[in-house]
Amino acid sequence: MTFENVSINKPGPREVLIRTAYAGVCHSDLHFADGTYPYPVPFVPGHESAGVVEQVGSEVTHVKPGDHVVTCLSVFCGCCPQCTTGHPNLCEDTSVKLAPGVARRLTLEDGSLLHQFSNLSSFAEQMLVHENAVVKIDKDLPLDRAALVGCGVLTGFGAVTNAAQVEPGSTVVVIGCGGVGLSAVSGAALTGAGRIIAVDMLDTKLDLAKKLGATDVINAKDTDPVASVMEMTKGGAHYTFEALGMKRTATQAFDMLRPGGTATLIGMFKPGEKLEFEGSMFIKDRKIRGSSMGSNRFRVDIPNILNYYRQGRMELDHLISSHIPLTQLNEAFANLRTGGTVRQVVDFSL
Known part of the structure; x- marks a missing residue:
C-alpha cells in the first residue's frame, strides 16, 4: 500500500462527510489487499471506523455536523424487500449499497478514479458515505472502542x-x-x-x-x-x-x-x-x-452494544492490541498475517 494525497467530493443530497478519528485493522481488509477477494484497483481499504461529521447533504436527516458516528458497511435503503422484512444487512438497493467500482467519490491527484472500498474506505482522513452507512452515538463514548463495534464486534x-x-x-x-x-x-x-x-x-x-x-x-x-x-x-x-x-x-x-x-x-x-x-x-x-x-440492524445493535460497554456488561478495552499512525499500516497488515494481534487501531491524531 502507498500513501497518497487524494481529492474527495462534496456531499451529495444524502451523503455525509466524516473526519475519521479511528479505524480498526480488520482481517477482512487483508483478504482484499492480498487479492484473495478480487476488488477494482486502485482502492482505499478500511471498513471499521468512527469519526466526527463535518458536512451533510441537503436531504440528510439522521446526523448533523459535530455528531459522533460509527460507520458500517451494511449500508441500507430502508425500502427494499430485505430491509422492510427486517434484514437491512442484506439490502438489495444497488443505488445505495453501491457495487465495487461504482462509487465516484474519490480521485487521485492526476484526476483518475480511486475506488471506494465497501462504500466506506476508512483508511483515510476523511470519508464520504451515504447517511445510511452511519449511526449517531453519544459523545461521551470513546471513539476508538466505538470504531471496533462497526464491524468485528458487531459481526x-x-x-x-x-x-x-x-x-x-x-x-x-x-x-x-x-x-x-x-x-x-x-x-x-x-x-x-x-x-x-x-x-x-x-x-x-x-x-x-x-x-x-x-x-x-x-x-x-x-x-x-x-x-x-x-x-x-x-x-x-x-x-x-x-x-x-x-x-x-x-x-x-x-x-x-x-x-x-x-x-x-x-x-x-x-x-x-x-x-x-x-x-x-x-x-x-x-x-x-x-x-x-452479524445479521445486524446496526442502527439498533451498535448503540445497544455501546450501552452494554458503558454499563460494564461488555468488555471492549481488551480487544485493542495497539494504536498506530496511518503510516504504519503496512506493518499492521504484516502483523495480521502472524495471527498474534487482536485489533490494531489506526489513530488519525498520531
Whole structure:
C-alpha cells in the first residue's frame, strides 16, 4: 500500500462527510489487499471506523455536523424487500449499497478514479458515505472502542444474538479468538450461555477469551478440539461459531454439535471453496448456517452494544492490541498475517 494525497467530493443530497478519528485493522481488509477477494484497483481499504461529521447533504436527516458516528458497511435503503422484512444487512438497493467500482467519490491527484472500498474506505482522513452507512452515538463514548463495534464486534456479537439467538443456559463453542471470535464469546456471556468453550492455537488469545467470559478453553495445537468438546459436554454443544473461514474448522464446528444444535459460520472463506459435512449428521436436526455482518440492524445493535460497554456488561478495552499512525499500516497488515494481534487501531491524531 502507498500513501497518497487524494481529492474527495462534496456531499451529495444524502451523503455525509466524516473526519475519521479511528479505524480498526480488520482481517477482512487483508483478504482484499492480498487479492484473495478480487476488488477494482486502485482502492482505499478500511471498513471499521468512527469519526466526527463535518458536512451533510441537503436531504440528510439522521446526523448533523459535530455528531459522533460509527460507520458500517451494511449500508441500507430502508425500502427494499430485505430491509422492510427486517434484514437491512442484506439490502438489495444497488443505488445505495453501491457495487465495487461504482462509487465516484474519490480521485487521485492526476484526476483518475480511486475506488471506494465497501462504500466506506476508512483508511483515510476523511470519508464520504451515504447517511445510511452511519449511526449517531453519544459523545461521551470513546471513539476508538466505538470504531471496533462497526464491524468485528458487531459481526461476532450479532452472530450469537441475531443469527443463532443463543438461549440462556446453553453450551456454546467459539472457534477462533480474534476480534470477531472474542466478540462472539462476549455475546454468549451476555445472553446467559451456561458454558462457553473457546478454541484457538494461541494461549494469549485463550487467556483473553477467559477474561471476556469463556468458562473453558481448548488449545487446538495440543489436542483434538472435537474430541475434547464431545468429552467436556457429554455429547456436544448446542451452538458453535466458526470465526476463521477455514474448511477444517468449519467441519469441526459441525462435528461438535449435539442433536438439534446449530453451527454458525462467521469467517470469510476463499471464493470457490467447497465445504463438506457428513450427511447422516443432519438426521438428528443438526443445522448449519451463515451470518453476514452479524445479521445486524446496526442502527439498533451498535448503540445497544455501546450501552452494554458503558454499563460494564461488555468488555471492549481488551480487544485493542495497539494504536498506530496511518503510516504504519503496512506493518499492521504484516502483523495480521502472524495471527498474534487482536485489533490494531489506526489513530488519525498520531
